[in-house]
Amino acid sequence: MYWPHAYRQPDRRARALFRALETRRRDRLFADDLAIRFLPAGYRWLVRAAALPPLGHGIARVIDHRYPGGPRTSAVARTRLIDDLLTEAEPEQVLLLGAGYDSRAHRIPGMPLTYEVDHPLTQQAKRQRVADRPHVRYVPVDLGSDRLAVALDGFPPKRTAVIWEGVTNYLTERAVDATLRDLAAITASGSTIIFTYVDRAALGDDTPWHRKVADVGEPWTFGFRPADVPGYLAGRGLDLQGDLSAEEAAARYHRDEPAAGFYRIAWAVVR
Ligand SMILES: C[S@@+](CC[C@H](N)C(=O)[O-])C[C@H]1O[C@@H](n2cnc3c(N)ncnc32)[C@H](O)[C@@H]1O
Numbered sequence: 673m674y675w676p677h678a679y680r681q682p683d684r685r686a687r688a689l690f691r692a693l694e695t696r697r698r699d700r701l702f703a704d705d706l707a708i709r710f711l712p713a714g715y716r717w718l719v720r721a722a723a724l725p726p727l728g729h730g731i732a733r734v735i736d737h738r739y740p741g742g743p744r745t746s747a748v749a750r751t752r753l754i755d756d757l758l759t760e761a762e763p764e765q766v767l768l769l770g771a772g773y774d775s776r777a778h779r780i781p782g783m784p785l786t787y788e789v790d791h792p793l794t795q796q797a798k799r800q801r802v803a804d805r806p807h808v809r810y811v812p813v814d815l816g817s818d819r820l821a822v823a824l825d826g827f828p829p830k831r832t833a834v835i836w837e838g839v840t841n842y843l844t845e846r847a848v849d850a851t852l853r854d855l856a857a858i859t860a861s862g863s864t865i866i867f868t869y870v871d872r873a874a875l876g877d878d879t880p881w882h883r884k885v886a887d888v889g890e891p892w893t894f895g896f897r898p899a900d901v902p903g904y905l906a907g908r909g910l911d912l913q914g915d916l917s918a919e920e921a922a923a924r925y926h927r928d929e930p931a932a933g934f935y936r937i938a939w940a941v942v943r
Contacts, residue, residue, distance in 0.1 A: 683890050684772045684794065685711060687838065690735075690747045691775075692719040696728055701752035701925055706775035709801045736929065745931040746918030747838075753921040754837055754866055755780065757939055761864040763833035767824075769851070770815070770839030773798060777808045789813050789823070815839075815847045821854040832859040836867035841892040848894055849908075856909035856942050863942040865910060870895040871917075874934035901938055910940040 692707035694700050696719060708719050722728035735744050758766070758776065764784055768774050771788040785807050788795065792812035799810065813823040834855055840848050855865055872895035874882075885891060896904065902912045915938040916924070922931040 683838070683885060685715070686743065687747050688773045689715050689719070690744045691751060693722050693728065693731065693735075693744075694748045694751075696720075696722045698725065701748055701927070702755055702779075704751075704775055704779055706778055706802065707773065710773040710798070732929075742918065742929070742931040742935075745922055745927060745929045746935045749922035749925060749927060749931050750837065750868060750918050750935070750937045752925055753916065753937055754835055757864070757866050758833050758835065761833040763864065764830040765828065765832050767827075767832055767834045767855075767859075769820075769834055769836040769855075771795070771798070772838065774835070774837065775802070776835070778802065778805065783807060785809070787811055787824070787827070789820070791815075815843060815851055819854060820851050821858055824854075824858055827858045829858065829860050832863040834859065834863065834865045834867075836865070838868055840867060840894055841870040842890060843894050845894055852905070852908045852910065859942050861942055864913075864939060865942065866937070866939045868935065868937050869901075871934040871936060872897045877934075896936075898936060905938075905940050909943045911943060912938060912940045914939050 688707045688710040691702075691704040692711060692715075695703045695705060695707060708716055711719065718731060722731050732744065736742070755776070758780065766777070766784060766786040768776065768786060768788045771790045772794055774788075777783050777786040777788065787809050788798075789811045790798070791814055795810055795812050811823055813820060836851075843851075852865070859865075870892055875892055875895045882892065898915060901915055905912050915936060917933045918931040918935040918937070919933045921937060922929065
C-alpha cells in the first residue's frame with residue numbers, strides 16, 4: 673500500500689510546483705497551465721511571482737539549494753522528454769499510469785482517448801480540480817494490491833502509449849513485474865511503454881532529497897540497475913529503445929542546470 677497510514681501528496685505537489693514554475697519561464701521546455709491548480713494558495717502566489725524573471729530565477733535557485741541533486745531540473749527535463757516521446761509514438765490511445773497531476777490529457781494537442789489510472793485517493797483529489805473531458809477515462813487502481821489487467825478489463829488492444837512517470841520507485845518489485853507483464857499483454861504489438869526509474873545504486877543514498885521523500889512517508893522502495901533493464905524487459909515481451917538519465921535529458925534540451933544522473937527515463941516497444 674502506498675500510503676500506509678494517511679493520504680499524503682507532497683511529491684505530486686512538488687512536481688506540480690516545478691511544472692507550474694517552468695511554465696512561467698521565457699525559455700520554458702513546456703507549458704502546463706493546469707499545474708497551478710493543484711497547488712495550495714501560498715505556492716500559487718509563488719508561481720505568479722515567478723513570472724518576473726529575476727524572481728523566477730531566485731525561486732528556482734532557492735529550491736535547488738534546499739534540495740540539491742536536481743529534483744526540479746530532473747522533473748522538468750523528463751517531462752519534456754516524455755512529451756516528445758509521446759508525440760513521436762503517434763498512439764491510437766494513451767494510458768497514464770499513476771497519472772497523479774499529469775495534465776497531458778489536457779495540454780497536449782490532439783490527444784486520443786486517454787485512460788488515467790491511479791490510486792483512488794490521488795484520482796479523487798485530481799478530479800476535484802480538473803473538469804471531466806469526453807476523451808479522458810478514469811480508472812482507480814491500487815497497484816500494490818490489484819492487477820492492472822483486471823482493473824482494465826476490456827481495454828481495447830490498440831497501439832497504445834503508456835506513460836508511467838515517477839511511480840516505479842514507490843512500488844514493490846512484485847508490483848513492477850506484474851504491471852509490466854500486464855502492459856505487454858493488454859496493449860497491441862508496437863505499443864510504447866515509457867517509464868521512469870531510480871538507479872538502484874542510489875536507493876540507499878542519504879541526500880536531502882532522499883531524506884525528504886522518506887520523511888514525508890513516501891520512501892523510494894524500488895530501482896533497477898540500468899545494465900539489467902534490457903534483459904528484464906526482454907523477459908517480459910518488451911524491447912528497450914532508449915534509457916537516459918535526467919541529466920542526459922536536460923543536456924538534450926540545452927539546460928545547463930544540474931539534473932540527476934540516477935533518475936532515469938526508459939522507453940520500450942511491445943513485441
Ligand atoms: C510522484 S507521483 C507521479 C505522478 C505523475 N505520474 C507525475 O509524474 O506527475 C506518483 C504517482 O504514483 C501513484 N501511485 C503510487 N503508488 C501507487 C499504487 N500502489 N497504486 C496506484 N498508483 C500509485 C500515486 O497515486 C501518484 O499519482
